Amino acid sequence: MVNSENYTFEEIPLVEAHELVMDYRVNPQEYVRALDGLSLNIWRGEFVAILGPEGSGKSTLIQLLGCLDRPTSGTIRIDNETVTDLPTNRLAGVRRDKMGFLFQTHHLVPTLVTIENVMLPLRYRNMSHREAEQLAGEWLVRVGLHDRMYHRPSELTGSEQQRAALARALVNDPLIIFCDEPTAELSMDAAQELIELMRGLNYEFGQTYVLATESEEIAAMCDRIVRIDAGKVTADTGLPIASSNDENPDPQTSEES
């Protein structure tokens, strides 16, 4: 895989969010400030939890970093490109080329079998049916669904549905996977299993994972925990992936000011 070959320490973060403010206008006089000057850097290959209580701004942050919405102010750079300057059609391109998404519910197409669901993103990029089927099959094997490829979503358990959605997110070989409470509807056992699976794939393929959760247990399974509350970072265990390499300067101090 292309991305895993670049699994090295880098000076420039993959994601740089600078002083993000997000106001949701609820009526002409009133707005809700969901993000309040939040800054965050994420390095390539990291497995990061965004941990915070309900209403702390996790989903808003995922939406902004995932180029699904724009901040009221502040800038976001992804893979060395300032996405907050891009027109909407280019944002869609960034999402398609660089990102995968996993949400609380799977959003699989109910009328398609698992492998067809995983093939969809590839078919949108005009890959041949044969090639797409091959690749989708490989990812389904990796997420442990080799014997569920021809089942419809309704015939899968919640855990299997999320693994199918994960395969669909990974099949495009994205740089970064954004997960918004992907385990919220799973039992703790199934939730931990899903995180273990993602961690194994992160280790093997080097893709970056950003995972929003309200669960301390789930966050504890991640390499780094960024706590947010009221739209701000309140704590960050924040060492980048290559922190064990003593030759590297501390990238936490490299933030421009």
Ligand code: ADP
């Ligand atoms: P979390 O995902 O951590 O629960 P959210 O990002 O969904 O937090 O929400 C952060 C704050 O923004 C909350 O106060 C929420 O009510 C508010 N909010 C989120 N989306 C909207 C919206 N579309 N319109 C108005 N307020 C919103």
Ligand code: MG
């Ligand atoms: Mg949320």
